[in-house]
Amino acid sequence: MATHTFPTYKRWNLTFASAHEDTITTTDGRAFIDFMSGIGTVNMGHNHPDIVKAVEKQLHRGWHGSNFFQYEQQEQVAGQLAKITALDLVFFANSGSEANEAAIKLARKATGRTEIVSFTQSFHGRTYGSMAATGQTKIQEGFAPLPKGFTYAPFNESDQLETYVSEDTAAIVLETIQGEGGVIPAHKAFLEKAEAVAKQHGALLIIDEIQTGMGRTGVPFAYQKFDLSPDIITTAKGLGNGFPVAAMIGKKELEGHFGPGSHGTTFGGNPLAMAAVAGTLQVLNTPGLLDSVEEKSKRAFQSLHEQLKDVAEVTEIRGDGLMIGIACEQPVASMLTNMQEKGLVALPAGEKVIRLLPPLTISSERLTAGLEIVAEAIKETVKTTA
Ligand SMILES: Cc1ncc(COP(=O)(O)O)c(C=O)c1O
Known part of the structure; x- marks a missing residue:
C-alpha cells in the first residue's frame, strides 16, 4: 500500500477500525481479544463509559487555554496524583519520553550534577535525553552524538551498583519491571539498594512508571509494592486511558528548581487531557478494581x-499483575502471528519474549479464552518449527 507516513513502525497486516472494552475490530470485520491495551495504555478498557463521559463533557467546553491560565482541572488532577503517590508536585507532559526528559532536566538542575545512571536493557524513550538514558544500543544507533553523562549499570546486580554512582551522579533512573527490555522484574533487594546508594551519594531516585503504572501490577504504581521513597516518578501510557498525556511527579524539595521559564510545553495538562486523566483516576479508584487485577x-x-x-x-513466565512476559528460546514473531489468526493481539518485548498486557477490566471469560489462544499458538508454533 502506498504510504505517506515515515516507515518508523513495522505494522501488522491489520487495519484498526474500532475498539470496545476488551475487543479490537479491524476493517475487514474481524474481532480480536485485546491482550495489548494499546501497549499498556488502555488499562480501563476501550471506551470506558466514565472516561468517555468525562472527556465528552470537556470536549464542548474548550480544549485548550494554555498554561498562562490557571486551570482548575490541572490542579485537581495534580492533587489526586500527589495524594496517590504521597509525592507533592506534578509537571504535565504529553508522552512518556517527555516526562522522562523533564525528570532528567530537573535532576541535573536540582543537584547541580551531570551524571545519570540507568540500566542495561532499560527503555525510557526516544527523545535525546530519554534515549540516552535507554540502555539499549539498538535504540541509539545512528543518532550520535548523544548527550553526555549517561552510564548503564547492569540491571538487578546489587553488588555492582555502587561502582557506577559517585558524587557527580544527579540521579539513578529505573523501571521496577523492565517492559520493552523483556518484562524483567527488578529484585526487591536491588531496588532497595538503588535507593540506599542514591541517598548515600546525594543523588535522586527516579522511577519510570510509564508502563508499570496506573494499576497495571495491582497497585496504582508498581514501586508501591516495595518500601521505596522515590524523589520523582514518571507516568504516561495508562494515565489518560489512551489519551496522550504524561506526568512527572516529584517531592516538594525540588520546587525551586523548576521555576517559571525553566521548563514547559504548550499542550501539557490542557483541560481535555485532564478530563481524560480525571475519568481514568475515577475508574482506578473504583473499589475492588485493583483487587480484581x-x-x-x-x-x-x-x-x-x-x-x-x-x-x-x-x-520463563514472569512479571507482575497483568504485565506478563513469556520468555522463549526462539523468536516469538510467528507465535504472535498465530495468535492473530486465532483472534487475539499480543506484543513482543524484544525478539524472544511474548508480552501480555490485557486491559485490567477484561472479563474472566475473555481472559480465560485469551490465555488458551496464547498457549495453543505457542505450542503449535513450537511444533511446526521444531
Ligand atoms: C518504561 C517506559 N518509559 C518510557 C517510554 C516512552 O514513552 P512514550 O512512547 O510515550 O514516549 C515507554 C514506552 O514504551 C516505556 O515503556
Missing part, C-alpha cells in the same frame, strides 16, 4: 504455567 493475575499465571509446563522452549 491481583486475582486475575493469579489465575493468568496459574493457567499459563499449567498449559505450558511441557513446552521446553518456554524458559
Whole structure:
C-alpha cells in the first residue's frame, strides 16, 4: 500500500477500525481479544463509559487555554496524583519520553550534577535525553552524538551498583519491571539498594512508571509494592486511558528548581487531557478494581504455567499483575502471528519474549479464552518449527 507516513513502525497486516472494552475490530470485520491495551495504555478498557463521559463533557467546553491560565482541572488532577503517590508536585507532559526528559532536566538542575545512571536493557524513550538514558544500543544507533553523562549499570546486580554512582551522579533512573527490555522484574533487594546508594551519594531516585503504572501490577504504581521513597516518578501510557498525556511527579524539595521559564510545553495538562486523566483516576479508584487485577493475575499465571509446563522452549513466565512476559528460546514473531489468526493481539518485548498486557477490566471469560489462544499458538508454533 502506498504510504505517506515515515516507515518508523513495522505494522501488522491489520487495519484498526474500532475498539470496545476488551475487543479490537479491524476493517475487514474481524474481532480480536485485546491482550495489548494499546501497549499498556488502555488499562480501563476501550471506551470506558466514565472516561468517555468525562472527556465528552470537556470536549464542548474548550480544549485548550494554555498554561498562562490557571486551570482548575490541572490542579485537581495534580492533587489526586500527589495524594496517590504521597509525592507533592506534578509537571504535565504529553508522552512518556517527555516526562522522562523533564525528570532528567530537573535532576541535573536540582543537584547541580551531570551524571545519570540507568540500566542495561532499560527503555525510557526516544527523545535525546530519554534515549540516552535507554540502555539499549539498538535504540541509539545512528543518532550520535548523544548527550553526555549517561552510564548503564547492569540491571538487578546489587553488588555492582555502587561502582557506577559517585558524587557527580544527579540521579539513578529505573523501571521496577523492565517492559520493552523483556518484562524483567527488578529484585526487591536491588531496588532497595538503588535507593540506599542514591541517598548515600546525594543523588535522586527516579522511577519510570510509564508502563508499570496506573494499576497495571495491582497497585496504582508498581514501586508501591516495595518500601521505596522515590524523589520523582514518571507516568504516561495508562494515565489518560489512551489519551496522550504524561506526568512527572516529584517531592516538594525540588520546587525551586523548576521555576517559571525553566521548563514547559504548550499542550501539557490542557483541560481535555485532564478530563481524560480525571475519568481514568475515577475508574482506578473504583473499589475492588485493583483487587480484581491481583486475582486475575493469579489465575493468568496459574493457567499459563499449567498449559505450558511441557513446552521446553518456554524458559520463563514472569512479571507482575497483568504485565506478563513469556520468555522463549526462539523468536516469538510467528507465535504472535498465530495468535492473530486465532483472534487475539499480543506484543513482543524484544525478539524472544511474548508480552501480555490485557486491559485490567477484561472479563474472566475473555481472559480465560485469551490465555488458551496464547498457549495453543505457542505450542503449535513450537511444533511446526521444531
Ligand atoms: C518504561 C517506559 N518509559 C518510557 C517510554 C516512552 O514513552 P512514550 O512512547 O510515550 O514516549 C515507554 C514506552 O514504551 C516505556 O515503556
